[in-house]
Amino acid sequence: MSALAALYWRDLRLAVRAGGGAAIAALFFLIVVALVPFAVGPDLALLSRIGPAILWLGALLASLLTLDRLIAVDAEDGSLDLLMMTPMPLEAALAAKALAHWTSTCLPLVILSPVLALLLNVEFSAMPAIALTLAAGTPALTFIGLIGAALSVALRRGGVLLAVLVLPFTIPVLIFGVAAANAVIVGPAPFGPPFTILCALSLASAVIAPVAAAAAIRHGLE
Amino acid sequence: MVHTGGAMRRRMDHMRGWRAQLMRLTSDNLACRRGGRMVFTGVSFAVAAGEALLVTGRNGAGKSTLLRLLAGLLPVAAGRVGWDGGAPDQSVGEQAHYVGHLDALKPGLSVRDNLAFWTAWNGAQAEGIDAALAALALDGLADLPAAYLSAGQRRRLALARLVAVHRPIWLLDEPTAALDVTAQAALAQLMRDHLAGGGLIIAATHGPIGIDGARELRIGATIGAAA
Numbered sequence: 001m002s003a004l005a006a007l008y009w010r011d012l013r014l015a016v017r018a019g020g021g022a023a024i025a026a027l028f029f030l031i032v033v034a035l036v037p038f039a040v041g042p043d044l045a046l047l048s049r050i051g052p053a054i055l056w057l058g059a060l061l062a063s064l065l066t067l068d069r070l071i072a073v074d075a076e077d078g079s080l081d082l083l084m085m086t087p088m089p090l091e092a093a094l095a096a097k098a099l100a101h102w103t104s105t106c107l108p109l110v111i112l113s114p115v116l117a118l119l120l121n122v123e124f125s126a127m128p129a130i131a132l133t134l135a136a137g138t139p140a141l142t143f144i145g146l147i148g149a150a151l152s153v154a155l156r157r158g159g160v161l162l163a164v165l166v167l168p169f170t171i172p173v174l175i176f177g178v179a180a181a182n183a184v185i186v187g188p189a190p191f192g193p194p195f196t197i198l199c200a201l202s203l204a205s206a207v208i209a210p211v212a213a214a215a216a217i218r219h220g221l222e
Numbered sequence: 223m224v225h226t227g228g229a230m231r232r233r234m235d236h237m238r239g240w241r242a243q244l245m246r247l248t249s250d251n252l253a254c255r256r257g258g259r260m261v262f263t264g265v266s267f268a269v270a271a272g273e274a275l276l277v278t279g280r281n282g283a284g285k286s287t288l289l290r291l292l293a294g295l296l297p298v299a300a301g302r303v304g305w306d307g308g309a310p311d312q313s314v315g316e317q318a319h320y321v322g323h324l325d326a327l328k329p330g331l332s333v334r335d336n337l338a339f340w341t342a343w344n345g346a347q348a349e350g351i352d353a354a355l356a357a358l359a360l361d362g363l364a365d366l367p368a369a370y371l372s373a374g375q376r377r378r379l380a381l382a383r384l385v386a387v388h389r390p391i392w393l394l395d396e397p398t399a400a401l402d403v404t405a406q407a408a409l410a411q412l413m414r415d416h417l418a419g420g421g422l423i424i425a426a427t428h429g430p431i432g433i434d435g436a437r438e439l440r441i442g443a444t445i446g447a448a449a
Contacts, residue, residue, distance in 0.1 A: 006342035010331070017330045078324025081295050085315045086344060221296055 003088055004096045011100035021066035022104040029062040029109050033116040044121045051120035052130050052181035056174055058116070059109045059134055060141060060167075067145040068152060068162040070101055071217070075153045080217070090214040098146045098209070106138035122185070129184035133195060137177040139202040143209035144169045150213035154220025173201050245271045245307035245390055247292075247314065247422055252301035254284065254291050261287045263300070267439050271307070271390075274413065274423040274436035283442025285426035286322065289393045292424065293320040308390055318391035323399075325380040329369035333360055336368050337382050346387040354386035358408060373400040381409060384416070392416060394425040406432065 015022045036054045040046060071094070074080040083093050113134050114127040122130065148166035155161070179194035246268060253263040261284035269275045277285045290296045292303060294315030305314045327336050337351050355361045358378040363371070371379065377400045384392060392413070398406050410432025413423055417433070425431055 003343045003345055006339055010328070010335075010339045014328055014330055076324075077328070078322055078326040079328075081290075081293070081320060081322065081324070082326050082340065083343070084295065085293055085318065085320060087312055087316050088343075 003086070004092055007083075007093060007096045008100045008103075011097055012104050015066075015100065015104035021069065022108065025062040025065050025105045026108045026112060028065050029058045029112060030116065032058040032061060034119055037119060048121040048123065049186070051117060051122040052126075052133075052185065053178045054120055055113050055116060055122075055130055055134070056137075056177050056181070059106070059113070059138060060170055060174060062109055063106050063138060063141050064145060064163055064166060066105055067101065067142070067149055067166070070097060070146065070149040071153045071213075072149070080153075084217075090217065091210040094146060094150070094213045094217075095206070095210040098142050098206075101146075102139055102142040106134075106142055110134045110138065126181070126185045129191065130181045133177045133180045133198060136195065136202060137173050137198045140173045140198075140205045141170055143202070143205035144173070146209045147212045147216065150216040154216045156220075173198065176201065245420070245422065246304075247391060247424075248304040248306075249292075250302045250304065252288070252291065252303065253299045254287050254296060255299040256287060256296070260299070262441050265301070265439070265441055269422050269424060271420045271422060272417050274417055274425065274433045276431070276433075276436050276438045277424060277426040278428065278438055278440050279442040285441065286395050288441065289320065289322070289395050289424065289426055292391075293318055293393050295320070314391065317389055318393050319384050319387070319389045320393045320395075321380050321384070321397060322395045325376045327368045327371075327376055327379060330367060332365050332367055333371070333379055334364040336379060337386055340383050341386045344387040344389075350386045354382040354384075357385045357412065358382045359405070374402055374405060377401055378405055381412075385412060390421050392421060392423045392425075394423065396427060397425055398427070398429070398431050 033054055036050075037047060040050075071080065074083065074097075084090055110131055113131045117127045117130055145162070145166050147169075148162045151165060152162045176194045176198040179189070180191055180198055183189045183191040183194060247270075248266075248268040250266055251263075252265040254261045265288060267275060277288055279285050287296060291298060292314055294313055303314055305317075308314075308317050326340070328339075331339070334351060334355065337354060338348060341348055341351055352361065352364075355364055358381055360375065360378055360382060363375065368376065368379065377397075381397065397409060401409060413425075413431070413433055417423060423433070423436075425436075
C-alpha cells in the first residue's frame with residue numbers, strides 16, 4: 001500500500017470510529033435542517049423556495065464542525081512531525097487528509113441530502129440536482145477549510161478561529177451552489193453556468209489549498 | 223522464529239549497505255532561536271557511522287530543540303548541518319528516525335495498526351512489523367487498541383518504528399523515559415545492533431542509556447557556569 005493511501009485509510013478509519021466525528025457531522029446536518037421548519041413555520045411554499053439554501057448552509061456548517069481537528073490532532077500527538085520527515089511532500093499528505101475528511105464527512109451529507117430535502121418540501125425532481133451540487137461543491141469547502149485548519153495549528157489557536165477564518169471564503173461556493181440548485185427548481189436561469197463555476201471552485205481549491213496549508217504549517221514551525 | 227530470523231538478516235544486510243557509504247553527520251556552530259530567545263549557539267559536533275552521541279545538559283538547555291532541529295522540524299538560526307554519505311537527494315530528517323516526547327500513536331487504532339501505518343507511510347515492507355513488535359515485547363498486545371497502553375508500552379510502540387523502518391540516523395529524545403529495566407536492556411541491545419550495523423545515534427538523555435563508548439555533547443554548559 002502506498003504511503004498516501006495508508007494515510008487516507010488511516011484518517012478514514014479514525015473518522016468513522018466512535019468519537020471520530022463523521023457521524024457527528026451527519027447528525028448536526030440532520031438537526032440544523034430539521035430545525036428550520038420549526039423556525040419559519042409550516043409554510044410549504046416558503047420552505048420549498050429556501051430549501052436548497054438551507055441544505056447548503058447545513059452542509060457548510062456540518063463540514064466545518066470537525067474540520068478544526070483535521071490537523072490539530074496530528075500536531076498534538078506528534079504525528080505531524082513524522083508526517084513531515086519523509087521525502088513525501090507535505091502538500092500531498094495534506095491533500096490525502098483533506099480527501100479522507102471529504103469522504104468521511106461530506107460524502108454522507110451528499111447522500112443524506114435527498115432525504116432531508118423531504119423535510120423542506122423540495123420537489124422530488126430537484127433532489128438529484130441538489131445532491132449533485134453538494135457533491136460538486138463540498139470538496140471546495142473541505143479544501144478551503146484545510147487552509148484554516150493549517151493556520152489554526154500554525155497560530156496555535158483553536159476551533160473558533162477556524163470558523164471565523166474559513167466562512168468568508170466559502171461565500172462564492174455558497175452563492176454558486178445555491179444558484180445551481182435553484183436553477184433547477186425555480187428557473188429560468190440555466191443550471192449549467194453556476195454548476196460549472198462550482199466545479200471550477202472545487203478544482204482550483206484542491207490545487208491551491210494543500211500548497212497554502214503546507215506553507216502555513218512550515219511557517220509555523222518553531 | 224524463522225520469519226524473525228529472516229527479517230533480522232535482511233535488516234543486517236541493509237545496514238551493511240550503509241556502512242560502505244561512510245556516513246557522517248556534522249554540525250558547525252549551530253544555533254537555534256525559539257520565541258525570540260536564543261536557545262543555544264555555537265553547537266558543533268561530528269558523528270560518524272557506528273557512533274553514538276549523548277546530548278546532555280540541564281533542563282531547558284536545548285537538548286530536545288537540537289534533536290528537532292536536526293530532524294528538520296525547527297529552522298536553523300545560524301550555522302550548518304552537514305550530512306555526507308547518505309542518500310544525496312534526501313535531507314537529514316528524511317533519513318532519520320525521531321522519537322520525541324510525543325509517541326505519535328492513535329488511541330483508536332490497535333498496536334499493530336499504529337505501527338503498520340508508520341511502516342506504510344515510510345514505504346517500508348510490512349513483513350517487519352511482527353518482528354519489530356516482538357523486539358520490544360509488544361507481540362502479545364498487537365490487537366489491543368493503543369488507548370489501553372501504559373506510558374512505558376506507548377514508548378515501546380514508538381520505539382518499534384526504529385526496528386520496523388530502517389533509517390540510518392536515530393534521533394532519540396530521552397528514549398529510556400518510562401521504560402522498565404527489561405525494556406531498557408532491549409532498547410540498549412537495539413541501539414548496539416544499530417551502531418554495529420553502521421547506523422548513527424544522537425540521544426538526549428540525563429543518564430546512561432547502555433551504550434559503551436558513546437561520546438557526550440554537553441550543551442548550555444557555558445551559560446550554566448556563568449550563572
